[in-house]
Amino acid sequence: MTRKLLILPLLLAFVVLSVNVVPMPAQAQDASDIGWVCPEEFAGQQLNVFNWSLYISEAAIPNFEELCDVKVVYDTYDTTEAVFTRLREGNPGFDVVFLSDFMVTLMGEEDLLEPLDLDLIPNFANIGDEFKDPAYDPGNVYSVPYLWGSTGISYNVERVDEITSWNDLFDYDGPVAWMDEPTVMLGVALLMNGHDPNSVDSDEIAEARDYLIDKGGNVRTIAASDGTFLLETGEVDIIVGYSGELFQILTNCECDDFAYAIPEEGGNIYVDTMTIPTGARNPELAHAFIDYMLDPVVGAANANEIGYASPNQVSIDMGLIDPSYLENGVIYLEPETIERLFYITQNPEGELDRLDAWDEVSLMVGE
Amino acid sequence: MNKIKRSLPRFQTRGALLALPATLWLILFFVIPLLIVLVVSFHTRGLRGKIQLPLTTENYTYVTGDIYGPIFERSIMIALYTTVICLLIGYPLAFYITTRRRAAMRNFMLFLVILPFWTNFLVRTYAWRVLLAKEGILNTVLLELQVITTPLEILLTRDAVIIGMVYGYLPYMVLPIYASLARFNNQLLQAGYDLGGNDWVIFRRILLPLTMPGVIAGCILVFIPSIGAFVTPDMLGGTEGRMIGNLIERNFRGTGHWPRGAAASMVLIGLVAIGMLIYLALVEGRMYGTPSATTHRLSIRRKIAGAIPLFSLAAVIGEGDESALNRVSQWRLRFWLSDQWRLRRDMALRYTGQAALLLVPIASYIFLWIPIVVLIAFSFNDSRSVATWHGFTTRWYDNIITNAVGSDARFSTDQMLQSLTNSMRIAVPATIIATIIGTLTAISLVRSNFIGKRWLQGLLYLTVAIPEIAFGISLLMFFNRSFTYLNEQLGGHLTLTFGFTTMIIAHVTFSISYVAIVVSARLANMSKNWEEAAQDLGANNWRTFWRVTFPLALPGIVAGALLVFTMSLDDYVISFFTSGIGTTTLTMYVYGLLKLTITPEINAMSTLMIVASALLVSLSLFLQRPDSGWSRIKLGKSLRRLRSVVRFLFPA
Structure with missing residues (x-):
């Protein structure tokens, strides 16, 4: 009499699983708007990203997958403290991890982060001077800024x-x-x-x-x-x-x-950053991804969609940031307030x- | 008696074998992590939260001191309230469900209890906040109806925590009681009435004692985990409602104070262990299935009855004359002997009983579904807000549906669907494995005696008691260290790492005891005679199990499996610390949204899940409407019905 109830979770699971078999169609936003060129032959490789849910624009990941012909696996967490605990007990294979500023200091000290090769991130030049060489990570050894607030x-x-x-x-x-x-x-x-x-x-x-x-x-x-x-x-x-x-x-x-x-x-003031954790499986591709995220167009899309401030001066100078955001006094602040x-x-x-x-x-x- | 004793040795070996999977599993994946917590609790916190020597007991002094002590007390009080309220609501509700005449209706009613919990935990909690807020739905309605004149302050108080916890833990009370009530032998009740008992006597002397294992199981499954709860108090309770779980969680966060968090966890586990030891020593061993259960209860009653003359004597001495004693007898005469009074009293009892048995279930279904109604309403909210209403839209559904159909993929929706798939990939196998292991354990615990049985029982309760975060982190440490070691030994032939397997293992570990406790509650009042009769008729063990034990245990197994599936879907902390690459579950995804805001898209997803499950349930109930159970003939019939349903839906 009640035995049939057992099969229901299975049935539900089956329905849900079958929904997902549908192949990924082409993207709504076009990758051709982005001037960024994928530097090396990464075709067929995989990049594992660890970030807050939706803390990235809708098109950023699909476009990167298209431009580099790679697969991005995107996992999420709720606090960077939890990430610290998680990575202190070994990195299961994350290539890029988004971290709060103070966490960069901590994880850098604990050798949980790989030093970045800024030569592989030419777009780092786009970052505004006030966000370069920050107190939490002198010389940007481990991190580049992503968004701030x-x-x-x-x-x-x-x-x-x-x-x-x-x-x-x-x-x-x-x-x-x-x-x-x-x-x-x-x-x-x-x-x-x-x-x-x-x-x-x-x-x-x-x-x-x-x-x-x-x-x-x-x-x-x-x-x-x-x-x-x-x-x-x-x-x-x-x-x-x-x-x-x-x-x-x-x-x-x-x-x-x-x-x-x-x-x-x-x-x-807090800055959320992009870092490469120790034990990353594909650090070359991780560098390429970080460089891609610092592209003025990509960076502006992230800042505009999420509603956080961009440290990318070139995005601001090129007029890519929503002007109402620059003026509303919540997201971007006056220099004397900063x-x-x-x-x-x-x-x-x-x-x-x-x-x-x-x-x-x-x-x-x-x- | 003699016959049973003679058959015991055989039972013992087999019983111990049945308990073996759970024992090994729990030793490997629970006892070792628990020992890690114990060891950590005696260490010192170094810079950056490192765990260092020297060993110290200072952490225990701190967590039992002035700062944490009152919070421990408050947590136990809140857990007590939660348990009592859950019992008062849960028993009538379970009774109502099991007394529905048609099997389909019973199953449907049972599903109505569990279905709300297949939505996301955070989304449900948000719905409660919308309901309880000062300008929230409850206050608006009450003000409108002029029941109150000033808004009630419920949100961010201790009351809100209790409401939220009663809500969250109600299924853990209803399902075990349902399991022990299901297919209750009504002849026993009939016999009671024939012997002249009224409703109260029947309930008190027959129904309650026979369903006591279910009640106890329910109380354990509500009380123990609710002491260590932390998300509900955090989100509903504010500063007034902080519980020990919040403190433990904070200490385990990042560079917090792990030794202190571990010590607080051990104190919590220790409190539960002491409670359980007392309980096991007093009641359990005699209650579960052993032949002396009834005798024992009778002997207790005899002792109480023997004490009554003493009380009367005390009353006489106290009052100084015999009139007190006379009053007592008169009172007894009036209520127990006068036929007229008896009839009136019994009728009054019956009407109140009937009213309560109708009103409590209705009220509880409303209680269970009100947040879901709010949640569904907000899935049509034309704004990203899940707090205030901004007009009607279907855009959140459009996103999901267009994505699922594949015409237009939004990254965020794709992530959400992917995480739902991941949730299922973990919940389904975890449910199957935990249900099998837990059922075997329950059979062995109830049906046999073996060395170490008490230990195993104690272990099962401890897995319910351990705070999630302490378990999650210790399991993370355990897996990490054993993988490092094993990978060295394997020399690169095979690399073990975190992923679905570790998550499934973790989920099974915290679920086994739930199944074992619920199924035990079911089997405890099942007479062993059925199995013995089957064996006397020549059935071997295998046949006896499938033809007798399994069908008898089935309501318990189903209830246990439902709880496991629900817990697995809802779990965040343990999943997070055992996760690997590409294993983000729906719950993890939703927690990850806290940095921004939870979108109504999650509500839409929850709504679709509820609708899909409801459709599947209705369909399956419809297919097997006329009678119960599957058989080849019925299967054929069902397939024909299914075909007609499909033809009706898709005429072409």
């Missing part, structure tokens, strides 16, 4: 007056959400107490911890990466969040109910203090 304050303009300072968040009398990024939150608290946001001094970190616990009474949640959802549904009025996320809500709602601010004290931003450097010395501090903060606030 900032961490600041997103808020509901109908409920909150214009935000100019972190105090507007910390002293706000209403529900707010922080983000579960200890380095950023503690960095801001250090900044507010007049210290270096990347300080490794135990006393200063303790001061930052107490500051956050003191100011955390209105915190409804410390959101992993979904604070925007709470802002959008009106559950909280202010969130600490990424510029790219706020841009997503603004695009979604086609409204101006929400605004983004880099407070006068400063905010965090100067107020700080990088996370993940200095190993302060690590344990920060961990303990954040444990306490995250359990004490909001109650």
Whole structure:
């Protein structure tokens, strides 16, 4: 009587599998628009890419497959911390891994990344000077920048007056959400107490911890990466969040109910990069892929579709970036605003203090 | 008694053999990783999160201290609430399902319970947020109906966590209870009524004791994993709802504090182990199938009954006169002896019972499907938002369908479909393997006694208790080290690496115990007489198994398999750490979207999966409508029916 139920998952699986047998047809967007030429004979080879889901334009991968006549296998992850754990226990064969800036420092130190041969990446010249030779990877030994963004304050303009300072968040009398990024939150608290946001001094970190616990009474949640959802549904009025996320809500709602601010004290800048992990099976093709991604046309398509800022100066100079993005004050920032931003450097010395501090903060606030 | 004793040795060898696959599997893929966690928990954290010497117990001091202690308590409380509510909802629901007259209806109702869980976990959780938010659907409806005047604050509170967890764990309560209720021998109930019992007495004395293994299995499968839950509290609970799972997860993240996370995991596992030891010592061994079960229960009852005069005496002494005792007898007289009172009381009981048995299932089906309705609605949302409504569109479906048909391939949709295929490639084999191994284990546990049986049972509960992230990472370390070693030994003839196989192994490992526990619950109240009768009639072991044991165990096996398939589809953490190249599953894909936003395309995909499964279920139920089970004649009939369905759908 119930035996037939057993076959159902199988049937479903069969249906799903058979759907996928349909061969891949030609692409919607044309590879011939791209001036980039595949440098070597890679035909028939395979490239394994590890990235966030959809953190790339629709056409980028199919076009690369066409231009180089290769197959790209694209796997996804949710956080670069998870990638760190994964790759520390051996690389199963990834050729290109997209990483956050501070993770490049870490994985470089741990010999989990291959040094890049910049001669094989001529398009590296397209990157704007301010993104070359960054603090997280001096000399671009291991990484080239892909996209960048900032961490600041997103808020509901109908409920909150214009935000100019972190105090507007910390002293706000209403529900707010922080983000579960200890380095950023503690960095801001250090900044507010007049210290270096990347300080490794135990006393200063303790001061930052107490500051956050003191100011955390209105915190409804410390959101992993979904604070925007709470802002959008009106559950909280202010969130600490990424510029790219706020841009997503603004695009979604086609409204101006929400605004983004880099407070006068400063905010965090982050760069997502492309790297080649140790143990890559096809480093030559990986270099070619990175070079392809830095092509002005390809780079602009990525930045425009995803809604993050491109470090590719040539794309901007050639007018390939959506002009409304350049001006909306969320994605691309004024040079003087950029100067107020700080990088996370993940200095190993302060690590344990920060961990303990954040444990306490995250359990004490909001109650 | 003597006869059973004489047949025991034979049973023991065979029983131990049946348990062998699970034992070996769990020792290799669970005990070793567990030992890794244990070893890590005594290490020191070095720079960059490295695990270093010297050995220390400091991590245990920290995780049982002021900061983590209260969170442990809170987690246990939330898990308790979740379990009790799940039981109160789950039992009537399971009863309702098993009492449907037609087999097709029973199966359909059972599927309605599990189907919502074949959508993506994150998408379901998002739907709950849309429902529970301050300006969300629930508050809007209640305000509109003027039930409340100010919006309820549910989201980002402990209550939201409990709602979310009851939702997520309800099937783990319903399916084991269903398994133990299915094809319940109604003659027992009839006998109870004939002897003059009312509904409550029948339930309390016959139904509940006989389905107790299912209830216990359900409680175990809800309580233990829910202590260590972390995504639901994270997304629904906010700062108020943090649970120990969140802390463990954070410590295992990147350069966190693995020894501390490992220590917290071990404390959690230790708590569960102690609870289980007490439970096994007190109840289980006597309950599962051994002949003394009833005797034992009776002896307990006799002890309680023996204590009643003592209580009465205490009452007399307490009140100082005999009137207390008289009151007690009068009360008893009134409720137990007066025919009129009895009749009224029994009728009242029956009406309340009937009302509850109708209302609870209806309410639970609404509860189970409301987030799915929200999810389906958002699959037609004309915006990338899954939080607010922006108008109707079918474009998310167009993307999927044009891609599937092959007229126009979008990379993102292609990725999604590919990851769904990967999910199936893992879920289907994992379900088959775990169901077979788990069923064999259950048969051996219930039907025989052998050395180490208690150990195996304990091991099964521990696999339910281990926090996902601790298991995922230790399995990653285990596979990595053994592959490095084995590849050296193999000298390049064969290179072992991560991929579908490692993921399937991981999924089977955490699933075996679910099947074993559910099937055990099913077999526990099945008398061994059937099997003995078959053997007396000359059937060999093989025939006895296929003709008697297997059909008897089937509802349990189906329930177990459904749970495994659902868990496998939903798993993220363990899949991620055992994955290789080109093995991204649908759940991994959706988690990867958190950097941007989850698109309604995922909702559309979930909707299509639900519709496809529902169609398949209906079709299969329709094909076998008249009676139950497959046979050659029925198969022919079914094929003819199928042909007529196809002709109806495609007239040409």
